[in-house]
Amino acid sequence: MSARNIFTRPARLAAIAPYGWMVLFFLVPFGFVLKLSLSQVANAQPPYLPVFDLGAGWQALVAAVSALSLDNFRLLLSDNLYLSSGLRSLTVAATATALLLAIGYPIAYAMSRLPRRWQPLAMILVIVPFWTSFLIRVYAWINILQHDGLLNQVLLTLHIVSEPVVWLSTDTAMYIGMVYSYLPFMILPLYATLSKLDPALLEAAADLGASPLQSFWRVTLPLSLPGIRAGALLCFIPLVGEFVIPDLLAGSDSLMIGQTLWLEFFTNRDWPVAAATAVMLLAILLLPLVIYDRFQRRQMVRS
Amino acid sequence: MSGRRFAAMSRFNVVSLALGFAFLYLPIVILVIYSFNASQLVTVWGGWSLRWYTAFFNDEAMLAAAATSLRVAAVSATLAAVLGTLAALALVRGERFKGRTLFSGMLYAPLVMPEVITGLSLLLLFVALGAERGFWTVTIAHTTLTMCFVAVIVQSRLGSIDRSLEEAAMDLGCGPVKAFVAVTLPLIAPAIAAGWMLAFTLSLDDLVIASFTTGPGSATLPIRIYSEVRLGVKPEINAICALIIGAVTLAIVTASLAAKLSSRRGGNAAPM
Numbered sequence: 001m002s003a004r005n006i007f008t009r010p011a012r013l014a015a016i017a018p019y020g021w022m023v024l025f026f027l028v029p030f031g032f033v034l035k036l037s038l039s040q041v042a043n044a045q046p047p048y049l050p051v052f053d054l055g056a057g058w059q060a061l062v063a064a065v066s067a068l069s070l071d072n073f074r075l076l077l078s079d080n081l082y083l084s085s086g087l088r089s090l091t092v093a094a095t096a097t098a099l100l101l102a103i104g105y106p107i108a109y110a111m112s113r114l115p116r117r118w119q120p121l122a123m124i125l126v127i128v129p130f131w132t133s134f135l136i137r138v139y140a141w142i143n144i145l146q147h148d149g150l151l152n153q154v155l156l157t158l159h160i161v162s163e164p165v166v167w168l169s170t171d172t173a174m175y176i177g178m179v180y181s182y183l184p185f186m187i188l189p190l191y192a193t194l195s196k197l198d199p200a201l202l203e204a205a206a207d208l209g210a211s212p213l214q215s216f217w218r219v220t221l222p223l224s225l226p227g228i229r230a231g232a233l234l235c236f237i238p239l240v241g242e243f244v245i246p247d248l249l250a251g252s253d254s255l256m257i258g259q260t261l262w263l264e265f266f267t268n269r270d271w272p273v274a275a276a277t278a279v280m281l282l283a284i285l286l287l288p289l290v291i292y293d294r295f296q297r298r299q300m301v302r303s
Numbered sequence: 304m305s306g307r308r309f310a311a312m313s314r315f316n317v318v319s320l321a322l323g324f325a326f327l328y329l330p331i332v333i334l335v336i337y338s339f340n341a342s343q344l345v346t347v348w349g350g351w352s353l354r355w356y357t358a359f360f361n362d363e364a365m366l367a368a369a370a371t372s373l374r375v376a377a378v379s380a381t382l383a384a385v386l387g388t389l390a391a392l393a394l395v396r397g398e399r400f401k402g403r404t405l406f407s408g409m410l411y412a413p414l415v416m417p418e419v420i421t422g423l424s425l426l427l428l429f430v431a432l433g434a435e436r437g438f439w440t441v442t443i444a445h446t447t448l449t450m451c452f453v454a455v456i457v458q459s460r461l462g463s464i465d466r467s468l469e470e471a472a473m474d475l476g477c478g479p480v481k482a483f484v485a486v487t488l489p490l491i492a493p494a495i496a497a498g499w500m501l502a503f504t505l506s507l508d509d510l511v512i513a514s515f516t517t518g519p520g521s522a523t524l525p526i527r528i529y530s531e532v533r534l535g536v537k538p539e540i541n542a543i544c545a546l547i548i549g550a551v552t553l554a555i556v557t558a559s560l561a562a563k564l565s566s567r568r569g570g571n572a573a574p575m
Contacts, residue, residue, distance in 0.1 A: 015393030015406065018386045018450065022409040025447040029424030032431055107323035110316035122320070124559065129327050131501075131551050133508040135525050136544040139532055140330035143337060146536060148344075150333060183327065234415065241417020243511055248532060258419045265423065265515075275427070278420045285417070 036275035037072055072276035082260060082277065086284060089257040092171075092246070093239035096178040100235050101228065103179060104186035108227075109220075111187070112194035119195065123188075130184040138177050138248050145173050145249075174250035178239060186231040193227030194220070226299075233292050241281055257281050331548060338541035355542035365527055365543065372507055372524040375438065379445035380502035386446065387453025387502075388495055394454070395461040413451045421448060422515030429516065436518030444516040445506040452505065453498035460494035461487075493562060500558060504551060 076082040111122045129137065144150045145167035152164040167173050197220060205215035243258035250256075255263070257277065265274040338356075342349030359365055390410055394403075413421060425444045426436075434440055464487065472482035510525040517523065524543075531540055 012393065014389040014396075018390035018393065018410075018454070019402070019406055021386055021447070021450070022390075022406070025425065025428065025443060026409050026413065026421075029428040032427035033420070033424045036427060103323075103326075106315075106319035110320045110323075113313065113316050114320075124555070125324060126327070128552070128555055129331065131504050131555060132331065132548050133504075133525070133544070135508065135510055135528055135532070136334070136547060137330070139528070139536075139540065139544060140334040142532065142536055143334055143541070144330060180326070180330065183323075237415040238417060241419055243417075243419055244529075258417055261419045261423065271427075274423060278423050281417060281420060 033275045033278050036272055037279045038070065039072075039272045039275075072272050073280075075273065076276055076280055081255075082257075082280065085255045085257045085260040086280060088254055089240045089242075089281075090284065092174070092178075092256060093236050093242075096175055096182070096239050097232050097236045099175060099179050100182055100186040101232060104183055104190055104231065105228075107183075108187045108190035108194055111191050112197065123191065126184050126187050126191075134181060135244065137181050138245055141173065141177050141180065142168065142248065145176070168249065169251040171250055174246050177245040177249045178242070181245060182235045182239065185234045189230035189234060190224065190227040193224045193230075197223055229292065229295060233288065236288060237285055240285060257284070334541055335545045335548060338538065338545040340538060340541075343538070355538040356546070358539045359542050359546070362539065365524075365539075368522050368524045368527040369543075371438065371521050375442050375445060375513075375523060376503045376506035379442045379449060379506045380499050382442070382446040383450035383453050383502040384495055384499040387450040387498055388457050388491070390450065390454040391457035391461055394458055410451050410454050413448050414455070418509070418511035419515075422512040425512070426515040436516060437521045440516045440518065441513050441521065441523065444512050445502075445509060448509070448512060449502035449505050452501050453495070456498040456501065457491055457494045460491050464490050497558065500554060504554075507547070 107126075111119060111126075114122055142149075147164055147166070147168070149167070151167060152161075155161045155165065156163075201219050201223075202215050205219050206212075210218065240256075241258045242256060243262055246256045247259055247262070257280070261274050261277040261281065264270050264277060339351050339353070340348055341352030341354060390406075394407060394410070422444070425440075425447070429436055429440050468486050468490075469482045472486045473479065477485060508525065509523075510529050513523045514526055514529075517526065528540060528543065531537055
């Protein structure tokens, strides 16, 4: 028996505690969300009907299951608020991801061209803002973007505008906040693939007569596709469910789905509808994940 | 010819780096500068002053929230470091076991899961269990989220360690557990420390999950800051933010210095 085999057993034992923890605190709660999304409000207070009581026997369980209803989902589909907030989430997240890519790529590219010894420092400089609080980063932009904030002061002093521009509570402010908060998530995967790029490939392209733009388009960009996909996914998915940034920076006339869920839960106190919204949000998120998985598999088949 | 082309390229690179880092750091710098503003109006500069820091240290509710946040962060980061390390061990070293796919799925999902979903689902669990909401429910919620980050960090470190070291220790008569404690644990310790720090800051940072899972009397700092920020910009909030930024910067500088020292002594520092 080799040493390796002896070692796998304790390693398997190591799985027990974290496994149990994640089942109890991650997997099981989803069951509750699903169940509640099919329940009806009873006095707007928990417990919600139907209550599952395993002690009451099979008959009672069957009765409880048949009492579940799709009413919440019917509401979600019939009321424009939910569909439009779902749609807005997708378009906002897609737009923000495209902006992040456009802004993050040149930065990641430049980082990968730095002299080797400077690269770790550049990486730390990208990561540090990620360690400072999310809320603080959004708040920093409220400071700058508010009516008499620094941006308007600068613009007025330079006579670029004649009166203060409304920045706060607009989509522009929201996109600035999103790009600012998620930029490290885009830069790091891009940098990881770009820094592994063999410079000899670019030299070969140049020797064969390609202009820098051509060799970028035909060598660098295709080779960095895995980083682009990882970065896009890493930004897109949390952005769809984003709450804090649209809540603090965007206007209140159209909501993202995360805000709708928050509103249903904290303001309307309609837990079943909030749960149904959560299920809808999950369904929306599964789509890009499945597409990404397809991509990965096709790539594996190809190589 | 090609030399000039590359020079032009690198000018573009220099500009994008300069603009990129300015974009990342200017808002934070501005925020910190305004925290020293003597004026009551955030946007009018009234000279340097520490009055908003004094205001924070006299704000009982804010201080209580800060204390709650620090306690939650310390306890949840420690739990997350233990559980995350165990999870990483199981994933890297426990080749195959039943439900491995589900296990890794559960560990990666919270990394990208919208916080509103995680928060709502945990709240429903706590309600179903009849748990009183407060310090422990927030701590458990944060542990669940942050242990996944620890697992990812420790996992990448474990994967890069030469396994023959452990095998050598076992050949020399160590049991697997002793070989782990004597050989592997010191090697992955920097990664565990980095994971603990990340877990701590993530917990300190979280607004959404804490809002769902907290109860009366244990509002965390982000919850308090959020309710103030919704009402508008306040210089005192700038001061609190500046303090947090200072603490985080100090921690990162210390950590990277420690990593540098240990790598000079011949050990391998974990990339953060």
